[in-house]
Amino acid sequence: MTKILIIGGGGMIGQKLAHHLASEGWNGQPADVTLYDVGFPENCAVANRRIVGNLTEQVAATGMAATRPDIVFQLAAIVSGEAEQDFDKGWQVNMFAGWALLEALRSEHEASGGTYRPRVVFSSSIAVFGAPFPDKIGDEFLVAPLTSYGAQKAICELMLSDFSRKGFVDGVSIRLPTICVRPGKANKAASSFFSGIIREPLNGKEAILPVSDSVRHSHASPKSAVGFLRHAAALDSSLLEGRLSLNMPGVSCTVAEQIEALGDIAGADTVALIRPVADPEVAKIVSGWPQDFHSARATALGFTSESSFRDIIQTYIDEDLGQS
């Protein structure tokens, strides 16, 4: 059985991935799935085991690596807003724990005489980019993050590339657009409102819009995120030709276009639940984020996303509305 470790398995994407693996398995076979996180939701996805632990403890990485998973999904992170507020915590979890994991996997690689070389799929972010941007960011555009979170993600990409180049692991980094519509509650990510303004009104609740509706951003659904992760885990990494970081495709639209799509689907009364309340701190962070991508490499490698924001809302309605 393919041994799959999901670090951050208690989070929203980790749970979506675990649900998928529980129902579909891996390559048509049941998979041996381990979830690792600081905690798990009450209605946690079925998995072979759940481990509660803290990535900043030295034993975390060595313990996870000792089980020699075939595939490691590294999804755990302190989100952008929190990493901006708590500098130390952000660097410890988002960078140093990433280093510890790679070192632990390298130790297993060496202990195995070089035969153990796991696929590591790292969930990076478009926050590695920083303004000013071209209208569409191409695959050769520089990384110049304007948040600690973005810097930490960029650094983990560089580490994973070097450990992969050396043959210790077999890595792929996927730079996710903002995942929208997130089910459940708002989180501390500065991007949280992009989901909130759709999710809360669809649940009959008021939502705060902290930025101008002219803000343009790139989105993909949780379902697409799971698809990206699965595709990255199965990818022939030689096709990456040493450039292991890929900009995932997504739907680029303005907040006004998001709201228009919500109105099309759910009507004006639902839209009326969105209340603009400017938040300069959130607006500042978001203004440094990219708006659109070519994603030519990822598309050529077979990664796919929705083609409209209406599709993204429909995915939320189909998968998550009324579930919580």
Place this chain on the structure above:
Amino acid sequence: MTKILIIGGGGMIGQKLAHHLASEGWNGQPADVTLYDVGFPENCAVANRRIVGNLTEQVAATGMAATRPDIVFQLAAIVSGEAEQDFDKGWQVNMFAGWALLEALRSEHEASGGTYRPRVVFSSSIAVFGAPFPDKIGDEFLVAPLTSYGAQKAICELMLSDFSRKGFVDGVSIRLPTICVRPGKANKAASSFFSGIIREPLNGKEAILPVSDSVRHSHASPKSAVGFLRHAAALDSSLLEGRLSLNMPGVSCTVAEQIEALGDIAGADTVALIRPVADPEVAKIVSGWPQDFHSARATALGFTSESSFRDIIQTYIDEDLGQS
């Protein structure tokens, strides 16, 4: 007096910079100069103090930061060839010691109530780039290193940018082209031969050429490197607009053009001392390095280098030939 700390002050560039500061001072005034390194040459440049220490020891960073230098030149590194051979040593010195330094400076910043905010000039490298390249690399080209050394330099740039964005330090990273002609002995850098094929023949000695003479590369003299460092230390960092890493200008030429310039200056007998002996490992590393740059941002900010490889050889003859 301006307090200047040169980490890696015993190395070739550090010594050149220290000699310069000893004779010219800083802004027309004598400077208080501290050199830090694992060791110093016999004919060490004059400085206010020399500290022998190992950057990988925790006390190194805290001790250096406690003196609250106004300007920190961070030049110390395990060079490319050695970092490729000794994975652990490369990461410990080139990344973790860089982190420790920034953290120690941040502690002083916080202890000072935010008034202490040193200029940190980080000597990065064009090794942050990796093939394939455009003919000339522009200022917005992606970082995709193909060596551990390049990955470590790129990571330190990202750290320095984030610590600067937060206001803890005031950083600038300058990506040096290969510094040529290096005086003294060959080192373990994969780029060492670029100097060797000029220096050894001018000293009447045989030199090994490990790559094809069609290899194109970008060079600047040690004198230009000192100029880059001084200019970076005095730069108004607000002009960088948050993008703190700059590609320095240089002279792009092939090895054949280097040899032709040597022949023009020193004659065919000198050129005859160059002996081609292919070294696939060196050739592989060098093939992943960039060949030429636009360096538009650095040039607009006032950084200057030589305009021909003949000038670079002449600088070596004027400054270093017969000195050792």
